[in-house]
Amino acid sequence: MxxxxxxxxxxxxxxxxxxxxxxxxxxxxxxxxxxxxxxxxxxxxxxxxxxxxxxxxxxxxxxxxxxxxxxxxxxxxxxxxxxxxxxxxxxxxxxxxxxxxxxxxxxxxxxxxxxxxxxxxxxxxxxxxxxxxxxxxxxxxxxxxxxxxxxxxxxxxxxxxxxxxxxxxxxxxxxxxxxxxxxxxxxxxxxxxxxxxxxxxxxxxxxRPPRAPGWTKRAVITLAVAGAAGVGAVYLRPDRNLEPSLPAPPSSPDSAAARVAPPPAAPSPVPDSAYRPPPLDESGNTVQNGGFQNRFAEWTRSADRVGGKGTNEIVSFADARSGYALHLTYEGRGSLLFTQKVSVPGPDYVFRGTFRASSHEGPMIGFSGTGIATVMLQYLDADGRFLGMTSFYSYVQNPLANTPLVGVPRRGNGGNNVHYIDVEKERLYKDYELDIRREIEENLLGVVAEQVRTVAIALYCGATDDGAGAELWVSDLSLRPRR
Structure with a gap:
């Protein structure tokens, strides 16, 4: 029921x-x-x-x-x-x-x-x-x-x-x-x-809703290789345009099209008593509504509902400085994407965020695709051209080995100007920090840090086919000048 x-x-x-x-x-x-x-x-x-x-x-x-x-x-x-x-x-x-x-x-x-x-x-x-x-x-x-x-x-x-x-x-x-x-x-x-x-x-x-049964143990790993190959290239390619490809979303992001029933997944995570992010005042933060206290103000939302269903909502988030988080879910083929572009005079900024991501593959990984959840930073020059990208992401674990499935985003598969960082899974919520200049100089080959004039922040939750899905909690996003 x-x-x-x-x-x-x-x-x-x-x-x-x-x-x-x-x-x-x-x-x-x-x-x-x-x-x-x-x-x-x-x-x-x-x-x-x-x-x-x-x-x-x-x-x-x-x-x-x-x-x-x-x-x-x-x-x-x-x-x-x-x-x-x-x-x-x-x-x-x-x-x-x-x-x-x-x-x-x-x-x-x-x-x-x-x-x-x-x-x-x-x-x-x-x-x-x-x-x-x-x-x-x-x-x-x-x-x-x-x-x-x-x-x-x-x-x-x-x-x-x-x-x-x-x-x-x-x-x-x-x-x-x-x-x-x-x-x-x-x-x-x-x-x-x-x-x-x-x-x-x-x-x-x-x-009480019935719990989804565990997947039958896969015996043929080649199905996983064949089905998951190319996922990163399709959904997280560096040249992906962050502007919505569909018509502008309705004025209320909580519209009926945006809020559909979530997939039968685990309940929202509970606060991790071992983790409390340090206080951080809001002065100097160039990210608008980074704590998501006020619906989805200042963010551009786009939905690519090829055949799946997604939800977006503000939830109470005890381990966030703001007390709230943006919660995204997606099940089936398609995606939800929230973006914001921040103009900067150069690369001397520090990005921080509190988030957790999870994803799962479909019942037959060789055919049903993979779920992907990620927080992306794209670095653009004065003309809006793509220079490089950093992605905090969740991949689907290989059921028969302690490695990500082939084709799921991981460092190096997007070129030398893209860096993938696996979201830590030991804690329910994790505070991440990234020095933009250091990130570009140490991890993005061929990118000239001084050319950066825009940092585009993208919050992505999607899947490549039926049965797959992803979930993302994000809060306390900030982009502040280096001290």
Missing amino acids: SKLKILFFAADPLSLPPGGRRPRLRLDEDVRGIREKIRLSEYRDAVEVDLRLAARPDDLLQALYEVRPQVVHFSAHGWSEGLILMDPAGQRPHRVQGEALTTLFRSFPGNIRLVVLNACDSYAQAEAIAGVVGCAIGMRGEITDEAAITFGSSFYRAMGFGESIQAAFDQARSAVGLSHFSERDCPRLAAQPDIDPARLVLVSPTS
């Missing part, structure tokens, strides 16, 4: 300058707490959270169409008559009346089972919405940020252990009482008279 889909909307316009008049909501901690508790639950593979930050009115309709969730969650400011989201331009607060929310959910009948309004003074709206979807949770009066975070993470933890809506609500309210006693009665659960929340279980062993 399919996963439980939770659609999470977050907005905090009341703290934005110049008219901000409220302390910042800790939405990053809210998302992090919920994801962490779900990850630690028994049926974590049966729960999927889709996050939409800085939510605007039109985002509600778009996301409900795309995700078709069973649970819709709002973390935002509220008032006695509704919620406060971002205006259509993303600049100012926008009041959404509770009646409009009720009408919205009435127009999506049958799929939504629960709505959670984790916002002050939202219980009246929750009662009205419960009459449409069956169950809803709201807050009576004001609730502090800390108590709201405690309630949300505790509620979804209980859901992830297979508890009913009523039991999960009771446990979450108990958690609020243990930490914030005076606010223990703020959360309230409303339900239709003919619905018993104590009997409504949305996550259970029967809803």
Whole structure:
């Protein structure tokens, strides 16, 4: 059976300058707490959270169409008559009346089972919405940020252990009482008279998606050689144009075409407690939105969907300085590509990034292709001509030997002006650093460092045929002058 889909909307316009008049909501901690508790639950593979930050009115309709969730969650400011989201331009607060929310959910009948309004003074709206979807949770009066975070993470933890809506609500309210006693009665659960929340279980062993079976051990390695040959030349050739070959993508990169169901792969990685990137201030960083806090601003997105499916989203990323990461997945033939060109006066810059990449081949590696995930740096001259490239990449391991499959990108197969660096796999997340001048002078033969005037950053996730796929997490990208 399919996963439980939770659609999470977050907005905090009341703290934005110049008219901000409220302390910042800790939405990053809210998302992090919920994801962490779900990850630690028994049926974590049966729960999927889709996050939409800085939510605007039109985002509600778009996301409900795309995700078709069973649970819709709002973390935002509220008032006695509704919620406060971002205006259509993303600049100012926008009041959404509770009646409009009720009408919205009435127009999506049958799929939504629960709505959670984790916002002050939202219980009246929750009662009205419960009459449409069956169950809803709201807050009576004001609730502090800390108590709201405690309630949300505790509620979804209980859901992830297979508890009913009523039991999960009771446990979450108990958690609020243990930490914030005076606010223990703020959360309230409303339900239709003919619905018993104590009997409504949305996550259970029967809803756990089946795990993909392990591939049959390959006996003929020549199939791998024949099928994987040429992958690097096709997808990561040095002369690949970084500009989109398709028409410009829609204004919202979270469009229905962009957000398709991810492949049945392992759940998102959990924070590696042994690794914490050192703090790094943002002064001097020439990469725009390198922490991906604000959707995909400043990045050009292109999709080459020959026959596969891909997703791109912002996810909570505990081991990132920004708290967020761009998460890309692709399954089947095609690719997703995010690019940004940075003008530089010369090669004296240092590139840093926190990322993890993984990839897999299809069920028969000789015929079904290979998945490739990579973070690429292309060095261009004043006329935009390609000089050389560095690629941090993930390759598919040969099933019968501790070597990459033939044809999968590795150092040297793109020429002397291309350098491939295997992404370290021992840690879930890794902080990488690259001195551009040193990289060119030591690893890229024939490239004159002083000619560099543009560094093009490309985030690539794709596969060469059916059954193959790749996954990429990226955050904290920076390009700063050498000291």
